[in-house]
Amino acid sequence: MTSHDVQAAPLAVGLGESLLRLSAPGHERLTQIRHLDVHVGGAEMNGLIGLAALGFRCRWLTRLPDNPLGRRIAGHAAEHGVEPAVDWDADARTPLYFVEHGAPPRPSEVLYDRSSTAMTRLTASTFPWVEEVHGAMVALSTGITCALGPEPAQAVSGFLAAAREAGAHTVFDVNHRARLWTWEQAVPVLRRVLPKVEVLFTSRHDLLRLVVGATAAEDTVELARQAIKEWGHRVVVLRDNAQSAPGRVTVTMTALTAEEVLTSGAHEAQVVDAFGAGDAALAAFIATWLTGGGLAGALEASAWACAFQHTVVGDAWQVRAADLEGRGQAWRILR
Amino acid sequence: MTSHDVQAAPLAVGLGESLLRLSAPGHERLTQIRHLDVHVGGAEMNGLIGLAALGFRCRWLTRLPDNPLGRRIAGHAAEHGVEPAVDWDADARTPLYFVEHGAPPRPSEVLYDRSSTAMTRLTASTFPWVEEVHGAMVALSTGITCALGPEPAQAVSGFLAAAREAGAHTVFDVNHRARLWTWEQAVPVLRRVLPKVEVLFTSRHDLLRLVVGATAAEDTVELARQAIKEWGHRVVVLRDNAQSAPGRVTVTMTALTAEEVLTSGAHEAQVVDAFGAGDAALAAFIATWLTGGGLAGALEASAWACAFQHTVVGDAWQVRAADLEGRGQAWRILR
Amino acid sequence: MTSHDVQAAPLAVGLGESLLRLSAPGHERLTQIRHLDVHVGGAEMNGLIGLAALGFRCRWLTRLPDNPLGRRIAGHAAEHGVEPAVDWDADARTPLYFVEHGAPPRPSEVLYDRSSTAMTRLTASTFPWVEEVHGAMVALSTGITCALGPEPAQAVSGFLAAAREAGAHTVFDVNHRARLWTWEQAVPVLRRVLPKVEVLFTSRHDLLRLVVGATAAEDTVELARQAIKEWGHRVVVLRDNAQSAPGRVTVTMTALTAEEVLTSGAHEAQVVDAFGAGDAALAAFIATWLTGGGLAGALEASAWACAFQHTVVGDAWQVRAADLEGRGQAWRILR
Amino acid sequence: MTSHDVQAAPLAVGLGESLLRLSAPGHERLTQIRHLDVHVGGAEMNGLIGLAALGFRCRWLTRLPDNPLGRRIAGHAAEHGVEPAVDWDADARTPLYFVEHGAPPRPSEVLYDRSSTAMTRLTASTFPWVEEVHGAMVALSTGITCALGPEPAQAVSGFLAAAREAGAHTVFDVNHRARLWTWEQAVPVLRRVLPKVEVLFTSRHDLLRLVVGATAAEDTVELARQAIKEWGHRVVVLRDNAQSAPGRVTVTMTALTAEEVLTSGAHEAQVVDAFGAGDAALAAFIATWLTGGGLAGALEASAWACAFQHTVVGDAWQVRAADLEGRGQAWRILR
């Protein structure tokens, strides 16, 4: 693909924060660390990376500290085909999190260290939304960005509103992070965002909190339908990852529209690194659906992508369209 | 915990040898080695490390070569909260063992290189036992130390006798090492030690050798009851680890007193590094039991700890009381 | 074993190419590589390494580039007990292949880079075949060497013919490599080689192509019998590796002679590195069979070796006769 | 810098090949390799990376194999701020070279493996030159690309001619690679290219070959003046790196125009990795000169950059304008 072909590709724009993930190597414990593995992740950027691999032109709006760690994050996006549009901050902290990979019955541990980061200073006027979403086919953000503070939440609203206005498909993943905000804090904020969302990635657990008057007695389909009715989503997508054996996960996904309920096949994976799996599911769904793969095809691709991403070291889901089609082989001789 | 709180914690004292474990990385074979991973292990020290993590003040009596490798071993104990009380030896060898981690059907291999070490020169007068066990709630040693020679065996006897005299709970793990001594050599020595033991960690296989007149026809409970009758133990604890699938182990434990027989639930683990699992079981049992957790609670904690330790790189079991209580989660967001 | 004992060992001679295997570490993807693990492999050399470990004196005929990478390959053979008899080539390329280790559902990927290598310039007169096979008990080559070009294929014929003439057991593994040649190209060449083969390692898939007039309706035994009838093989051996669960493989093997059909037990293995497993099977079969282990014994050893080799990092199968006999243990205390 | 600021930056376009550098770690020898370090380098891409760090918008025209290794190379450019405009080739080889880092008196060794790569199939019509250089301030190529074959050489001519026509500054580094072509082959080809070159990076050794009628008796200034006279260059830049002690290099540079001869100060560096140093010099010179730093300023920046790049692991020179100005500190507290 030359630079000129690139210009012809559909544009996806995302808004969100990415962090340095510092992991104890292998199954070592954080109390033992002499070395750390460094990865970069962030829901929106991860989703854009997946879209870029499937042929989208992607731009990622973010704020980063103007230091080598901030540049490390921006370089990661660029390396994976996503153009970082960064509002650099001379003083802010780099968002970090520390990870210990468990093994049953030892839990994996995550220690966030993301206070006072550049993205917490995002405001509704950091980026000229109308200009940034111009020509976009997709606009993507998540509840994590909303959780960074009232100003960032307002920015997400502004971004999605501008996108919808410009005719883009708006995509939102609820992604509740209990360490960032409580459900009490989250619900009113998210309810203001949801009317701007065309494709919603969420879970039964989220819907019980978000849908007005929801009760545990209602089944998931009913809850999703209420969300559709209330906020006008075109599709609601629910992911389910269950541990099928120590070291293995089985992924099944469900998509609901006002008329349809579709469930994917079950895809089992050997867990190498679980991070980024939900974002891979989102990217595969959006890319397949928007390029004419149909809802069922998009859902199946999405569940497979989610399983696949559990086997990949790091958050970046880099699968090409041909891989998506040829899934199922155990060996691939490239040449 | 400040230094002052530490003084208030219950004291556990152990006597034993620790070794440098030199392992081929990952699943590599020893015939291939270009690098070795270095760990430190030793049954008694491992047990004390587990106790220290659960709030005990721990002291470890040992002899080590007065060289950087000996200091590496002492530093390991200290790093994990155990005070090394070392009788340094200017000339002795450092105990070593080489490990190759197999994968079914390839066996793991262990090559000991522990002749002429400092602890083989331990004598009944190396340490002033009465002074060392003063104020101790727990005194701990194992059959490995007895196997190092007649003098070390006598030291174990002296140590446990002094501890019992001082009112400490005496704990002993039979831990037969066939490369160090035969059962013919071991039985008379161990029978001299056993009357000083309050809590005995052992196996059916051991009891068949140790109990006078035992026959393969007797069931395990019967054998343990005979041991209790003969040597006056308060509790006998038996561990059972079975490979439930390639790369997985299932742990079940049994505790017997003169009146009770209790069996734990089965705890399955993904095996990352099997070393130290038995010592973790011992530590969890003793700490739970002596801090009021009850026999059944202690046994369950012990079996879980044993399973857990199969997932940890290295021998050091470092679980805090809160972890022990909160067991069962797959993910833990620390912050 | 002193140098003098070595002279008394049976001699095996092989002809083939070895490659540098450059693998992304662990489960990393090739698009991510910052480091590569370097291994050496090649079907014939691998087979000889297995025979050497079981007591054979082995010589490997090959061509290599006269540069550090070629010497790295020759050193690998020598390190593992195989004498490299190299016709050095000042200009040729080093054969390479790049590997990404997948995890279900992500396929493993292999990218060959083996054009213009030294072995593609092998001719029927590179080595004095009669001299090289003098005194050999076994002569070994594979279809991979035939696939390197018409001249190498002719060299294989010359080598096996000379070996048979000299009274050696000739062993051949079909090993079709679709990236090197099509079945259309392969069939006439292999049919010229097969009449010189005493022990044939192959698969149902191969036989359907090779046996004149074979149809998918025929069962495997029937196909193998036709091959025996047509080309006069003494034994035909078929391997079957099936993924029994993510990360596990189960190996079963079948041996056929004109009179007998034998099937091995099923041997399950945890997959660490699948490369070289077929070559291990070949080596275990040949060594056991030729040293009096009987056909059933050889087949069982072969299936176990194939399973075992899935657990070994690298292609070199290094199991000693005692291991082969003592198979089944989970732990081995060497000392 | 947001995406909108990026559009305002000056544009540099380069044409050239990049390779995977596979190095023995540290000072290990290639005959010993168990691991290889992977870097990406290529003169033109390296130069563009340096320009991107100093604020240019950069586009790199190249051909790469359409496989994970090709994508690894493209990802490297993107990570470092250079947009790869790739004509993907389904069949071609990935260019490789193997490196052993010596230490005096042991020489460093380089083993190229770059035959049949995608760039050898570059033709004069692979890219639409006029379109690609539209709006460019700088156009950059080197003699290495010319050495890949007659067609690539013609492509370089077409590219530079179009650039000059479009008003861009054309930059060319002679960079003779004796393994790719002889001087006899190179001279007529380069002489056809040179009239299109505004800024020429070269050496006395090159000029003796290239300048018609040059003799060893002429001094370097005289030779450069003849080149200027013959081919109309605006500036000729000459680099000199001398080993000042084992593990250290001292860089001095000279720039000549029709009127001036300037020599930089001597910059000493500790050699960590010498690759990419010449390209860093080029980038620093061009960026400084074209952004108003003056010829003397550009030359001093260039020599410092060349020294600096000897201390960087990998080929990518990533220095920001502020670093270039603040050079000379031993420690930098970023925050």
Add this chain to the structure above:
Amino acid sequence: MTSHDVQAAPLAVGLGESLLRLSAPGHERLTQIRHLDVHVGGAEMNGLIGLAALGFRCRWLTRLPDNPLGRRIAGHAAEHGVEPAVDWDADARTPLYFVEHGAPPRPSEVLYDRSSTAMTRLTASTFPWVEEVHGAMVALSTGITCALGPEPAQAVSGFLAAAREAGAHTVFDVNHRARLWTWEQAVPVLRRVLPKVEVLFTSRHDLLRLVVGATAAEDTVELARQAIKEWGHRVVVLRDNAQSAPGRVTVTMTALTAEEVLTSGAHEAQVVDAFGAGDAALAAFIATWLTGGGLAGALEASAWACAFQHTVVGDAWQVRAADLEGRGQAWRILR
């Protein structure tokens, strides 16, 4: 040394913060990091580690986050013979800093990330000073702890005052950190602390700021004499590290009392890792001086220790008394 001998050793107590140092491996740049090396450092803890190696019993008063990273830091102190007396904080951040090791002319870079750490919440009543310094021969803190905030500064005053009262030698290192506070903020705070200091480690640069009415015209001896006069120090020690060649440093030290001025010899070192060198100097000085080595002996030991520590990976200076005496050998055969 047994636990009983330990009780007889002189006691040193320190108060300060330690950080996780996260360094790019080797000479890699922070913008490139895929891995980080983890070390633990902190001026006061480093000093205590040096004293512990030379036979002191050491206790380190600190606050740490109650998470695995906090425990990693406490474990480091314990491993190196220093008893951590920790006031654990459930919510605070772990202090971090990121390091890039330069090579001339590339500067080393340090990026601190130490806001909102547990020690910033230290108050004058966190520890019972009188109790903590009871029986201490040495009490040690630095200006870094004072810089963490007004409350921590008051705690340092309380600690040193209690120590002096209890008859301990009080030791203080000015260690100005410009990223933590300005000289304007520091001067009044430090001037309140200095009257409690018996042994002061400082520099000419510090004294120019601290001494009332100091001017650049005064020589260093004069400035130190004024400090002695004003604040009653018994000794003032000044360190000087100069880069003698790329990759080498030469250390010279000066000690002043009211009567004497002593200068050490120049000690050259190959720089492997510069961190902790000043703290090693402090430890060697204090231990030698207080154990009867005399002022000149202490100064020489101190300069050598400072040079030595430049060659050690990590901050921990672990030299035994015998090494200190036997300095000067190139090889040491331990056995």
Add this chain to the structure above:
Amino acid sequence: MTSHDVQAAPLAVGLGESLLRLSAPGHERLTQIRHLDVHVGGAEMNGLIGLAALGFRCRWLTRLPDNPLGRRIAGHAAEHGVEPAVDWDADARTPLYFVEHGAPPRPSEVLYDRSSTAMTRLTASTFPWVEEVHGAMVALSTGITCALGPEPAQAVSGFLAAAREAGAHTVFDVNHRARLWTWEQAVPVLRRVLPKVEVLFTSRHDLLRLVVGATAAEDTVELARQAIKEWGHRVVVLRDNAQSAPGRVTVTMTALTAEEVLTSGAHEAQVVDAFGAGDAALAAFIATWLTGGGLAGALEASAWACAFQHTVVGDAWQVRAADLEGRGQAWRILR
């Protein structure tokens, strides 16, 4: 070189012990080790490896433990072209030594752990000397083997006597190891060996001990002449390595015959790993001298080889004849 050419090469036979060298990585200290680098070394085997690289056929007589570590050592010799003729010992220890690489002023440290190894059980009848040296051009041993015990010393005598009888050049390196024996123990043993030695590698320091009646007043030439007179050596070679700067060494060598005294040029090297340098000197001298390079040529090659080997990771000196001739380049483009 094919197997047939190999048969035509001159044969060198050596007798000696090799050890596993376990080194702290980089400049880490042994007290810190979490990993160890594994190398294999031994004076005689190292010498044979150097000869093998220069075209000799080499056989190494030794005893090794029959375990994976013993096989690791034998594999190292074979990998580097030396045929190991091993008398395997089922029970013996593997010889080990631990190394810490210092940096001035920090000394390198070596901790030997070589008691009770297989070679200490070597006797005069372990190998059939006459048979083993049959056809040898060179026979090589050292004082280290003599130091392993009276029996091994007798074996060395038997070996060298048989070699001389068979017309081989006998080569002996005094190589006194103070940890293995005192000079008092060594002198009578070595004096019995020396009359069988044709080429003696030694030092002034050795000669002062060995030569009867030697005094410190005599110059080195005089001492060597006395040795020649007393024991009939044809050549005496003396090595001198001086540290010319931190991290650098300068090598000069001297050769004496009854008539000549030759001194080599000074060869400076950057020290990467000093081990094996003396053995490289021996190999280069012997190979050059015996293949017609003349005494001066052999001495110059020897000093260069000794310098060169200081730059190589590990003990194996692997330089080909062409390298030896082409010495002096800083870069070598192999292709």
